[in-house]
Amino acid sequence: MEPVGVLTRYLSATLARARYDLLGPGRYVGEIPELGLKVEAEHLEAARAALQEALEAHLLEALRQGVLPPGLEAPEDPVRARFFALAQEMWRLLREPSLEEKRPPEKPKKGPGSLEEWLSGLGIQVVRRPEAQEEEKEKVLTRLALFLGDRYPSLEKLYERLKQSLSTKRQFELSLAEASQEEIANSTQFCTLLKQYALLTSYHYKSEERRIRAKASTEGWVQNFLTGGWLERYVAEKLKKFLRSKNLPHEVAVGYQVTLPGGEAMELDVLVRVGERFFWFEAKTGEFQAHIAKYAALKKTLGLSGRESFLVLLGMEKTRAKELSALHGLTVVNQANFLEAFQEVLEKDAP
Numbered sequence: 001m002e003p004v005g006v007l008t009r010y011l012s013a014t015l016a017r018a019r020y021d022l023l024g025p026g027r028y029v030g031e032i033p034e035l036g037l038k039v040e041a042e043h044l045e046a047a048r049a050a051l052q053e054a055l056e057a058h059l060l061e062a063l064r065q066g067v068l069p070p071g072l073e074a075p076e077d078p079v080r081a082r083f084f085a086l087a088q089e090m091w092r093l094l095r096e097p098s099l100e101e102k103r104p105p106e107k108p109k110k111g112p113g114s115l116e117e118w119l120s121g122l123g124i125q126v127v128r129r130p131e132a133q134e135e136e137k138e139k140v141l142t143r144l145a146l147f148l149g150d151r152y153p154s155l156e157k158l159y160e161r162l163k164q165s166l167s168t169k170r171q172f173e174l175s176l177a178e179a180s181q182e183e184i185a186n187s188t189q190f191c192t193l194l195k196q197y198a199l200l201t202s203y204h205y206k207s208e209e210r211r212i213r214a215k216a217s218t219e220g221w222v223q224n225f226l227t228g229g230w231l232e233r234y235v236a237e238k239l240k241k242f243l244r245s246k247n248l249p250h251e252v253a254v255g256y257q258v259t260l261p262g263g264e265a266m267e268l269d270v271l272v273r274v275g276e277r278f279f280w281f282e283a284k285t286g287e288f289q290a291h292i293a294k295y296a297a298l299k300k301t302l303g304l305s306g307r308e309s310f311l312v313l314l315g316m317e318k319t320r321a322k323e324l325s326a327l328h329g330l331t332v333v334n335q336a337n338f339l340e341a342f343q344e345v346l347e348k349d350a351p
Contacts, residue, residue: 006083010069011055018051020044035069063087115253115271118278122303123261130255140197141225142237147190149234149335154183155190156315162216163285166223171202171215179210187212199226231283231335232269235312238339239272239281250274260301274346278302281310281338288313296328306330307345312338 020030023040030051031038037054041047062069116126148155158174165172176184188205191214195203199222203214216226225233236254243250251273258266270281280302282295292311299309306329313321316334324332333341 007059011052011059014055015048015052018048020047113276115251115256115273115278118273119256119258122301124301125259126256127259127265128257130253141230142233144190144193144197144199144225145230145233146237147193148230149238151186151190152315152335154180154186157183158187158190158212162214163227166216166227169216169218171213174212176210176212184210228283228285231285231312231314234335235281235283235338236270239270239342242339242343243272243274248274260298266298277308278304279308279310279342279345280304281312283312283314285314292324292328292330296330299330310338310342 014032014035017034018030018032020028023029026042027040028042028044028047029038029040030047032051032055035055035058037051037058039047039050039054041050059069113121116129119126148159152159157179161172161174174187176187179187191200191203191205191212194200194216195214199217200214201217203212205212216222232254236252240250240252243252253271254269256268256271258268260266268280269283272279272281280299282291284291288311295309295311299306302309306325308331309329310331310333311324312333312335314335316324316332318334318337321332321334324330331341331345
């Protein structure tokens with residue numbers, strides 16, 4: 001209790017030295033000249049109360065600043081010295097920001113970036129985005145791609161003859177004399193669909209000869225679709241259906257045309273984002289040997305591992321695909337097993 005008595009005695013002694021004057025009707029002034037304190041009030045008691053408040057505020061501010069006003073210095077008294085040391089420490093702590101205030105504000109957690117943000121972060125410039133097609137056209141092309149991809153083993157002969165004819169722009173023939181009933185049914189149905197949507201300008205099937213005669217349209221978009229665009233669409237659509245079935249947040253894009261950091265132009269067939277993970281698929285319906293080394297190098301530019309970089313080769317045998325994967329550091333698959341390989345990567349490498 002002694003330190004409190006010290007403060008009380010200091011306040012009483014200092015107030016005892018105060019001077020009060022009547023300046024005029026209803027105007028009293030009180031002051032403590034040595035401290036520079038001065039107040040005014042309507043009557044004497046109000047002036048005394050106001051001056052005491054001013055003195056207490058002055059004392060608190062002095063203690064905040066670590067200064068002992070004249071009359072409070074008493075280093076020879078250890079109890080009093082300890083009291084004022086504690087008071088000064090208290091005010092210092094009150095002035096300092098708390099640990100919470102010192103801690104820099106946390107940056108809001110950024111959600112998974114989009115495919116374009118990911119590419120931009122790698123220094124890859126998107127030159128052209130996938131063009132949005134009319135909804136009905138999208139449905140038709142997707143239907144055709146899924147029909148061909150899901151039944152490719154029984155449509156392989158037809159597709160190879162059809163693709164060969166695209167370069168000559170002439171009619172082609174295909175004998176189904178030795179084909180199975182499944183091959184005949186799927187081939188004739190697929191040609192009927194192509195003719196129905198004018199991707200074939202002519203189509204005729206002679207059942208007695210089991211022979212198809214047909215000619216593909218020479219329109220640019222038809223040629224692009226039949227030579228390889230359909231496989232890109234097939235891969236993308238299968239991936240979207242799978243990811244939706246697993247209720248995984250995702251983004252799938254087909255046909256980004258980009259410029260790499262070194263200035264090289266490139267088209268990325270299918271890009272996939274699943275949460276914060278990214279994957280890249282290239283789809284080839286024909287010769288791939290001249291491109292596989294470029295794909296292996298592009299994998300590094302994209303910052304992806306071999307397990308995140310897929311090369312889908314139409315009709316590729318599984319054994320050879322495994323060997324190509326080991327040789328070139330890519331995941332080489334075919335149209336029938338790429339989804340299984342993708343699912344395996346998702347589950348094994350899940351965080």
